[in-house]
Amino acid sequence: MCDYEEFIWSCEHSDFRLKSYCHKARNNPGHACNFVKRLRNCWDQGRPCDACLAKQAAAAAEAHGRMMSGWYGSNQGGRA
Numbered sequence: 001m002c003d004y005e006e007f008i009w010s011c012e013h014s015d016f017r018l019k020s021y022c023h024k025a026r027n028n029p030g031h032a033c034n035f036v037k038r039l040r041n042c043w044d045q046g047r048p049c050d051a052c053l054a055k056q057a058a059a060a061a062e063a064h065g066r067m068m069s070g071w072y073g074s075n076q077g078g079r080a
Contacts (some may be wrong), residue, residue: 001038011048 003019019040025033048056 001036002033003038003040005041005043006039007043007045009045009047009049009052011052013049013052015049 002022002025004016005019007015007017009015016039021031022033022035024035025031047053
């Protein structure tokens with residue numbers, strides 16, 4: 001049985017990561033394991049996952065860009 005850990009993010013996503021191979025998978029060149037996988041630990045991260053953080057940052061940058069283009073566009077209309 002290979003051991004896994006689960007990481008639970010505050011955005012409702014989760015990741016499973018290999019903690020250690022079982023004896024048969026360790027000795028197999030392809031690390032193939034056809035046995036039961038065992039969840040050893042479950043970790044609450046208390047923050048969104050990296051993918052969700054990237055989406056939030058992109059959305060904030062886009063909103064900031066729209067706000068700034070509207071502000072600069074309205075102030076430069078009267079200058080020659």
